Structure formats: C-alpha cells, structure tokens
Amino acid sequence: MNQKPIIVYGLLVLIIGSLLSGCNQGGDKTSAESRKSMIQSVNPEATAVKKNEHDVAEKVKKDVQSVPAIYDVAVIKGEEEILVAYKVxxxxxxxxxxIEEEINKKLEKNYPKENFVVSSDFKIFIEAIELKDRMKDKDYSTKDAEERLKKIIKFKKERT
Incomplete structure (x- = not known):
C-alpha cells in the first residue's frame, strides 16, 4: 500500500487551509455599527472625550440635525476641537x-468659543463612529481617545 499520495494530499490540504485562513488575518476592524452606517442611518450618540462635556456635544448634534438636508450626524467633543461628521x-x-456653510454659520453663532471641524466625508463619519465605539471600552483611555480624535481631524484637514 502506497501512503505517499495520502501524505501529499494531506499536506496540500493543510497548505491551502493555511493560505485561506491567512487571507482573513487582520480581518475586519470595523464595528457592527460602522458597517451598518454604510447603508442606513445609525443616529450615533454624541460623545465627548471627557465625560463631563457630553452635554455640549449633545447640543451640537441637535443643532446640526435641525438642518433639513442632513439625515445622520456623529459628534465627538475633544479637548480643543469638536468633530462634526454628517451624512447628506x-x-x-x-x-x-x-449645507456646510449653513452648518458652520449655525455652530459659530451658537458656540462662539468652540472650534469645529465639520465634514461630510463618509470616511470621517465612519472613523468617528469607530472612535465612539472604542470609547465605550473601559480600557480605552481618555488620552488614547484624544490622540485618535486628533488623527481623524488631521486626516480630514489633509483631505481638504
């Protein structure tokens, strides 16, 4: 009885299985909510890096949502800037x-002391939702959240 073909086929199955499983490594880093946001409104909660500043973020979200052309808004208040990402x-x-001019005027009028970064870019919206989801984790520090927010804002500024 020749066992050589069985060993070859076994090794072939192992190699193919390893290759296929390797294709999924580093997999899907997006959260369920951010994937869902690609096809429908998710109405994410407004949030702040510092917990005591949540009220400002919520007020900003309500003001932006009052613009009739907008159907979804993500607001994250950082230490220095407030990120407002929206879908039209x-x-x-x-x-x-x-629409962006209308939002900027409304925010500058209602919150003259705040600095806003306003974006209709879908990638920025998804990144904001991802950050919001990460901030729910108790192990995700305020410092990490602020650094991530600054990276998103930098990315937004580079795109414009």
Missing amino acids: KHMQRYHMKK
Whole structure:
C-alpha cells in the first residue's frame, strides 16, 4: 500500500487551509455599527472625550440635525476641537457647499468659543463612529481617545 499520495494530499490540504485562513488575518476592524452606517442611518450618540462635556456635544448634534438636508450626524467633543461628521440626503448632494456653510454659520453663532471641524466625508463619519465605539471600552483611555480624535481631524484637514 502506497501512503505517499495520502501524505501529499494531506499536506496540500493543510497548505491551502493555511493560505485561506491567512487571507482573513487582520480581518475586519470595523464595528457592527460602522458597517451598518454604510447603508442606513445609525443616529450615533454624541460623545465627548471627557465625560463631563457630553452635554455640549449633545447640543451640537441637535443643532446640526435641525438642518433639513442632513439625515445622520456623529459628534465627538475633544479637548480643543469638536468633530462634526454628517451624512447628506441623496438628492441634496448637489448643495454640499451650501449645507456646510449653513452648518458652520449655525455652530459659530451658537458656540462662539468652540472650534469645529465639520465634514461630510463618509470616511470621517465612519472613523468617528469607530472612535465612539472604542470609547465605550473601559480600557480605552481618555488620552488614547484624544490622540485618535486628533488623527481623524488631521486626516480630514489633509483631505481638504
């Protein structure tokens, strides 16, 4: 009885299995909510890096949501800046510049002492949701959250 073909086939199955499992390494780093946000409104909670500043973030979110062309808003208040990422209704996409100006005017009027970074970029929106989800973890420090927020803001500024 020749066992050589059995060993070869066994090794072949192991190699193919290893390769296929390796394709999924580093896998999906996105949260369920951020994946869901790609196809529908998720209405994420406004949040702040420092817990006692949550009220300001919530007020900002309500103000931005009052703009009729917007259907989803993510707000994260950092130590120095507030990130406002929003999604625009499909038929309003032709008026993006006008919508952003309206949001900026409203925020500057209502919160003159705050610094805002406003973005309609979908990638920024997803990153904001990811950060919000990470901040729910007790082991995720305020310092880590602030650093991540600064990276998102830097990324946004680089894109404009």
